[in-house]
Amino acid sequence: MEEEDGGRNPTHKALNKKVVAMLYKALAAGDGEGVSKLVTSNDDLEWRYHGPPQCQYMMRALTGHHRRHEPEDRKFRFKPRRITAFRDRVIVEGWDGLDAYWVHVWTLKMDGSRPVIAEFREYFKTWLTVIVRSYGKEVRVWQSEPRLHRNRSLPDIILAI
Numbered sequence: 001m002e003e004e005d006g007g008r009n010p011t012h013k014a015l016n017k018k019v020v021a022m023l024y025k026a027l028a029a030g031d032g033e034g035v036s037k038l039v040t041s042n043d044d045l046e047w048r049y050h051g052p053p054q055c056q057y058m059m060r061a062l063t064g065h066h067r068r069h070e071p072e073d074r075k076f077r078f079k080p081r082r083i084t085a086f087r088d089r090v091i092v093e094g095w096d097g098l099d100a101y102w103v104h105v106w107t108l109k110m111d112g113s114r115p116v117i118a119e120f121r122e123y124f125k126t127w128l129t130v131i132v133r134s135y136g137k138e139v140r141v142w143q144s145e146p147r148l149h150r151n152r153s154l155p156d157i158i159l160a161i
Contacts, residue, residue: 012115013085016108019115020090023106024080027061035062039117040109050157051102051124058104058122076100084142089161091130091142103128103144105159127156 019038026034039045039062049056057076082093088108095101103126107119130142138160 016088016090016106016115017083017085019108019117020083020092020106021080023117024078024092028077032064040111044118045120046118047120047122049122049124050126050155051122055100055102055124056122057124058102058120062120078102078104082145086130086132086141087161089130093144101125101154105130121159123157125154127154128159129156130159130161133160 023035023038026032026038045062047059047062049059058078077096078094079096080092080094084091090106090108092104092106093102101124103123105121105123105128106117108115109118110116127144128142129140129144131138131140141161
């Protein structure tokens with residue numbers, strides 16, 4: 001797994017990356033209690049999805065609805081290939097063969113003395129470019145790198161933060 005950093009506070013970024021990495025480990029282990037400690041309550045979690053409706057694997061796992069879609073969801077495992085922290089965001093990219101390319105953008109906020117995940121954006125079978133707008137300029141801070149998908153046509157989205 002490749003790791004990159006961007007932003008101002010290295011301690012804050014490292015802690016945010018650690019929280020997100022712990023989330024993926026808890027999900028892989030089927031540890032629902034561990035997941036719930038890292039995410040704000042499901043009622044408060046803001047999420048957005050872009051991709052085929054049947055591929056909303058992460059949101060179903062976070063809400064516990066993955067049990068209703070058992071055959072396909074049990075087979076699917078998120079394996080992060082690249083993690084980047086930028087300000088209060090952690091961007092995670094992964095792929096498994098040609099059919100599963102995804103990008104997750106997690107926004108963390110402080111809950112007392114610990115960071116928790118407050119927002120989740122999932123992009124499945126979609127290229128993503130993240131830009132920061134500041135003082136009238138746009139700076140690209142992250143871009144998809146799906147090595148196996150370079151010759152495929154995927155929709156491209158720009159996320160401005």
